[in-house]
Amino acid sequence: MIMKTEFWPVFWKEMIKFFRFKSLFFTTLVQPALWMAFFGTAMSSNFDRLNVLYSIPSGVGQVGYLTFMGAGVIAMTALFTSLYGGMTLIYDKNFGLMKEMIASPMQRSQIILGLGLSGITKGFIQAIIIMVFGTLFLGVDFFSQQNLPGIVCSVLGILLFVGTFSLGFIFLSSGIALRLETHEGMQGIMTVLSMPLFFVSNALYPADAFPAVLKALSVINPLTYLVNGIRYFAIGNDFYALGKHYIYTTEIVSWSYAALLIFTLCTFVFAMDSINNVSVT
Amino acid sequence: MERAIITVRNLEHRFGDLQAVDDISFEVLQGEIFSFLGPNGAGKSTTINLLTTLMKVQKGEAIVAGHNVATDSRSVRRSIGIVFQNEVLDRDLTVRETLEFHGMIYQVPREKRREIIEDLLEIVDLGSKRNVRTKYLSGGMKRRLEIARGLMTRPKILFLDEPTIGLDPQTRLKIWEHIREINDSGTTIFLTTHYMDEADNLSDRIAIIDNGKIIVTETPDNLKQSLGRDVIRINTGDNRAATSLLKNNSHDLSISRSDDGITLITEKDGSSVLPSILNLLNGAGIDLLNVDVKKPTLDEVFVHYTGREIRDEPTDKVQPRPRPHRRR
Numbered sequence A: 001m002i003m004k005t006e007f008w009p010v011f012w013k014e015m016i017k018f019f020r021f022k023s024l025f026f027t028t029l030v031q032p033a034l035w036m037a038f039f040g041t042a043m044s045s046n047f048d049r050l051n052v053l054y055s056i057p058s059g060v061g062q063v064g065y066l067t068f069m070g071a072g073v074i075a076m077t078a079l080f081t082s083l084y085g086g087m088t089l090i091y092d093k094n095f096g097l098m099k100e101m102i103a104s105p106m107q108r109s110q111i112i113l114g115l116g117l118s119g120i121t122k123g124f125i126q127a128i129i130i131m132v133f134g135t136l137f138l139g140v141d142f143f144s145q146q147n148l149p150g151i152v153c154s155v156l157g158i159l160l161f162v163g164t165f166s167l168g169f170i171f172l173s174s175g176i177a178l179r180l181e182t183h184e185g186m187q188g189i190m191t192v193l194s195m196p197l198f199f200v201s202n203a204l205y206p207a208d209a210f211p212a213v214l215k216a217l218s219v220i221n222p223l224t225y226l227v228n229g230i231r232y233f234a235i236g237n238d239f240y241a242l243g244k245h246y247i248y249t250t251e252i253v254s255w256s257y258a259a260l261l262i263f264t265l266c267t268f269v270f271a272m273d274s275i276n277n278v279s280v281t
Numbered sequence B: 001m002e003r004a005i006i007t008v009r010n011l012e013h014r015f016g017d018l019q020a021v022d023d024i025s026f027e028v029l030q031g032e033i034f035s036f037l038g039p040n041g042a043g044k045s046t047t048i049n050l051l052t053t054l055m056k057v058q059k060g061e062a063i064v065a066g067h068n069v070a071t072d073s074r075s076v077r078r079s080i081g082i083v084f085q086n087e088v089l090d091r092d093l094t095v096r097e098t099l100e101f102h103g104m105i106y107q108v109p110r111e112k113r114r115e116i117i118e119d120l121l122e123i124v125d126l127g128s129k130r131n132v133r134t135k136y137l138s139g140g141m142k143r144r145l146e147i148a149r150g151l152m153t154r155p156k157i158l159f160l161d162e163p164t165i166g167l168d169p170q171t172r173l174k175i176w177e178h179i180r181e182i183n184d185s186g187t188t189i190f191l192t193t194h195y196m197d198e199a200d201n202l203s204d205r206i207a208i209i210d211n212g213k214i215i216v217t218e219t220p221d222n223l224k225q226s227l228g229r230d231v232i233r234i235n236t237g238d239n240r241a242a243t244s245l246l247k248n249n250s251h252d253l254s255i256s257r258s259d260d261g262i263t264l265i266t267e268k269d270g271s272s273v274l275p276s277i278l279n280l281l282n283g284a285g286i287d288l289l290n291v292d293v294k295k296p297t298l299d300e301v302f303v304h305y306t307g308r309e310i311r312d313e314p315t316d317k318v319q320p321r322p323r324p325h326r327r328r
Helices: A002-020 A022-053 A065-083 A087-094 A097-102 A109-138 A148-179 A183-199 A212-219 A222-234 A250-277 B044-051 B073-079 B095-105 B110-123 B139-151 B169-184 B196-202 B220-226 B239-249 B270-283 B298-306
Strands: A238-241 A244-247 B004-015 B018-029 B033-037 B059-064 B080-083 B157-161 B188-193 B205-210 B213-218 B230-236 B253-258 B261-266 B288-294
Touching: A002 A022, A002 A109, A002 B095, A022 A065, A022 A109, A065 A109, A065 A148, A065 A183, A065 A222, A065 A238, A087 A097, A087 A109, A087 A148, A087 A183, A097 B095, A109 A148, A109 A250, A148 A183, A148 A222, A148 A250, A183 A222, A222 A250, B004 B044, B004 B188, B018 B044, B018 B188, B018 B205, B018 B213, B033 B044, B033 B169, B033 B196, B044 B059, B044 B157, B044 B188, B073 B080, B080 B139, B095 B110, B095 B139, B110 B139, B110 B169, B139 B157, B139 B169, B169 B188, B169 B196, B188 B196, B196 B298, B205 B220, B205 B298, B213 B220, B213 B298, B220 B298, B230 B239, B230 B270, B239 B253, B239 B261, B239 B270, B261 B270, B270 B288
Parallel strands: B033 B188, B033 B205, B080 B157, B157 B188
Antiparallel strands: A238 A244, B004 B018, B004 B059, B205 B213, B230 B261, B230 B288, B253 B261
């Protein structure tokens, strides 16, 4: 109870600002839509043409490219939003706003928890909007063989993955922000991090055909595990896409979630260490 | 009224080679306005940071509102309010949200928050600005909002670090008025300043601090009297006679006569010397036309104790920093 009320104000403030800036709120939602509308539809007309080259065993579904990458776009959005989520701490630190919280009876760790909760919430809002927008307007074929209770369970499953992942990256970016002096430096690090994270994953294409080094990197990339989880819940456990047979067993999905959990625990420790050592005077 | 609410004993603080606070001891009494007066870099802000638990105590002891700052920082934090030297406002929150947020992090219950916010907006005259984002407020309004925020938790002690730095004279007067009102309602105030007039106008007691040391702690009046150099100017019906009369009878006055009157400089309190002068003149039948006793100003006191003048030199540290546009 005390835990909840202690980090609540930090969450409250973040959400006020999230909804206050309509343009910012809007662009974070438009960006994934643009990816799907342009990159997705452009690529799908190419990729889907190649599908005839592969023989697909009967009884296994063939998934269009837009549906395949739709899962990747949800993951990408969660990545970018949470990766930049720690940026606010640089301002708080540099302009002294953090002093107000550090000087209060509230424990420092609550700042991180409140920010984390706001990151999860933003991730949820975006994931849901992409799912609704994608399936209704762009022809993304999510939850196709599922009934309503099944869809609800799948959405909850996706949110579980997105939430854990977002939390992990919010902690990571908070930890980095607390150790940096300038927001330009932060911007640089985020750019350097986000590109490889996004492209060295299975978000836009299968990772199996990667060269050995990239493949190894994709294995330690949390985004890969998030995409696994989203595809499992949104598309199914057995399907063909881009000529590859995808089988998501319970073990693979469980391991994917465990990997995200481990990642999030590590970044949590990192963020806690950062906030406890930050100097604001 | 005479109980100490802050007790500091042998407090020291070093930043590497720099002895920022050098073995200071003092008490702040409940209900008073206590000022730290000194130039930039004298150790004022460091002392505030130590007393408000923002920095860890290295050496010495400080008891604030009955709690030790080193061992019971959470209790100290609950008992105090702080207005920082630099502007610390989230520019994207409204006035009401700023206060609301502060009340929330101190776990003031919702109903009580509402009530206190209404009271405080009234006190600092920001009622009409409650839904305005802080970035649209003037410098004086921002400062008043910060003071109101410091009071959100109904603290026993309010710490004000350079409360009127960078504000125009009219706004300063208004802030002083607010500070007095707050003090009248029972809040003890610990304030740091490098403005003589501010310390002089507001304080019950002043501690002059320089190079990390407290040089003297006194009431503004006693500080000025301790110089013992009051200036008395009189004009009489017969200045020549009065001058020789006074020269013959008052040995501890230095007397000089000019066209527009007689100037007497005393090593004592001028107002205590005045009656005997009046008696002398009376006895000799010399008419007294006018009298003017001038106290030395705090500036002179400061020079006397520190050997130098305080200069309002702008440093990077005390100037409000320009704020680039924030993304969120």
